[in-house]
Amino acid sequence: MTPVSDWRRNHSLVLGLVDAAAVIWAMSGALVLRFGTVRGQEELLTVQGEPYIAVTIVLSIVWWIMLGLWGTRDTTILGFGTEEYKRLITASFWLFGLVATVSYVFQLDTARGYVALALPAGAVSLLVARMLVRSYLRTQRRTGKSVSTVLLIGGVYGVEHLARALRSHPMAGYLPIATYLPGTPSERTVDPELMLPNLGHEPSVEALLAAIRKSRPDAVALSSGVPLSPRVIRELGWALADMQVKMIMAPALTDVAGPRIHTQPVAGLPLIHVSTPNLGSGQRILKRAFDLTGAILLLAVLSPVLLVVAVVVRLDSPGPILFKQERAGAGGGHFKMYKFRSMVVDAEARLEVLRSQSEGNGVMFKLKADPRVTRAGGALRRYSLDELPQLFNVLNGTMSLVGPRPPLPSEVETYQSHVHRRxxxxxxxxxxxxxxGRSLLSWDDTVRLDLYYVENWSVAGDIAILLKTFRAVFARQGAY
Incomplete structure (x- = not known):
């Protein structure tokens, strides 16, 4: 029997302690803030005579337990994606929904101020604590630690695709260590560049288990089109469960987010349903409301920055403060996009001379040492401050806070048919x-990311991207 990896056991223990500390801190703080005054101390007992100190202890324990029941400490969701945070918020709201229901049914005189303080304080404390733990975990994974080793089983092409996908996202915590190619000729192997040893070709349960015992992986991943019979896969799954080795099925679905995937068991088969992209009128209205609210708040907070940048641009070089450029918007219509001017006035006229020196991805023009960029413009571009006037584009409805990159009309003319979906x-x-990565992305990667966003949009996804944007801006990776 393969023991559970130490890092998973230790990390789950750390998360349990962190959650307990965050919950106790929030509940205790709410108790002190609500009943810290002399009058508040007189109210520490409810009408029924139940002390709030005991209520605080009980709710803290129940909250901690619910976080475990909702799978927030499941190591398969840690370090990558938003599922960990979604489960954490869901568990917290379910707890306080339960508190409200019990208080109503049994006519308990629960102090609303106490609950109103405890819920947001606890949720924020848990989120911050989990972010700190995740930061430590990601630091570990950059050095190859705290990862789950994976044995890849399937056809040559399926295994290669899966290996590259896992390696391109090391923060997900899966490290391919070997392959097994059942049913393929003995001389066949994966691309040597992947540097993955192959452990066999025999499509029998006994041979597969021998390879698993030899490599001792934390998980076994079956790629799409794996040439194994249903009986062999079923028996393999039973054996892996006894060995405490996780079994991962990797279907041939790419760039499809979780909310669009639904499983339905039919005659013992887990059928996967993929819903159509959420592009209905209701979703568009919700996105527009989110954009307006966010743009107004950002303009209110960043107005001093906008004023300072405008003065710097005016004093740095002759010309207008704002640069207006025609871009292609939703449906292919054109609009004027606003930016703080970061180049000399005749930059557009000098573009053709520099086009042959482009360091872009073949479709978009990019030049690291662009001679047209002004002294102030270089600093503005490094921190994306030149993009801030686009908040006014968001207000007038030509742009969104989050979405595909706004292309030039000349770029749209070169699009292949499927790229128009962006x-x-x-x-x-x-x-x-x-x-x-911004300017470091290839054209194919840019298109893939844009199409992924269009087909898997959600408010939670927009919020996550906005939060990541601040980190990307300060990291300055790919900005020029």
């Missing part, structure tokens, strides 16, 4: 392209 939504001030 014009189904408004372009964004930021997006997956902004938090994934």
């Amino acid at each position: 014009l189904m939504v408004r372009p964004g001030l930021t997006g997956l392209w902004q938090v994934s």
Whole structure:
């Protein structure tokens, strides 16, 4: 029997302690803030005579237990994606919904101020604590620690694709260590560049288990189209359960987010349903409301920054403060996009001379040492401050806070048919392209990220991208 990896056991223990500390801190703080005065101390007992100190202890214990029941400490969701945070918030709201229901049914005189303080304080404390733990975990994974080793089983092409996908996202915590290619000729192997040893070709349960015992992985991943019979896969699953080795099925679905995937068991088969992209009118209205609210708040907070940048641009070089450029928006219509001017006035006229020196991805023009960029413009571009006037584009409805990169009309003319799907939504001030490398991305990666966003949009996803944008801006990766 393969023991559970030490890092998983230790990390779950750390999360349990961190959750307990965050919950106790929040509940105790709410108790002190609500009943800390002399009058508040007189109210420490409810009408029924139940002390709030005991209520605080009980609720803290129940909250901690619910976090475990909701799987927030499941090591398969830690360090990558938003599922950990979603489960944490869901468990917290369910707890206080339960408190409200019990208080109503049994006519308990629960102090609303106490609950109103405890819920947001606890949720924020848990989120901050989990972010700190995740930061430590990601630091570990950058050095190859705290990862789950994976044996890849399947056909050559499926295994290669899966290996590259896992290696391209090391923060997910899966490290391919070997392959097993059942049913393929003995001389076949995966691309040597992957540097993965192959442990066999025999499509029998006994041979597979021998390879698993030899490599001792934390998980076994079956790629799409794995040439194994249903009986062999079923028996393999039973054996892996006894060995405490996780079994991962990797279907041939790419760039499809979790909310669009639904499983339905039929005659023992887990059928996977993939829903169509959420592009209905209700979703568009919700996104527009989110954009307006966010743009107004950001303009209110950043107005001093906008004023300072405007003065710097005016004093740095002759010309207008704002640069207006025609871009392609939703549906392919054109609009004027606003930016703080970061180049000399005749930059557009000098573009053709520099086009042959482009360091972009073949479609978009990019030049690291662009001679047209002004002294102030270089600093503005490094921190994306030149993009801030696009908040006014968000207000007038031509752009969104989050979306695909706004393309030039000349770029749209070169699009292949499928690339036009990125014009189904408004372009964004930021997006997956902004938090994934910006100018360092290839054209194929840019298109893939934009199409992924269009087909898997959600409010939670927009919030996550906005939060990641701040980190990407300060890291300055790919900004020029």
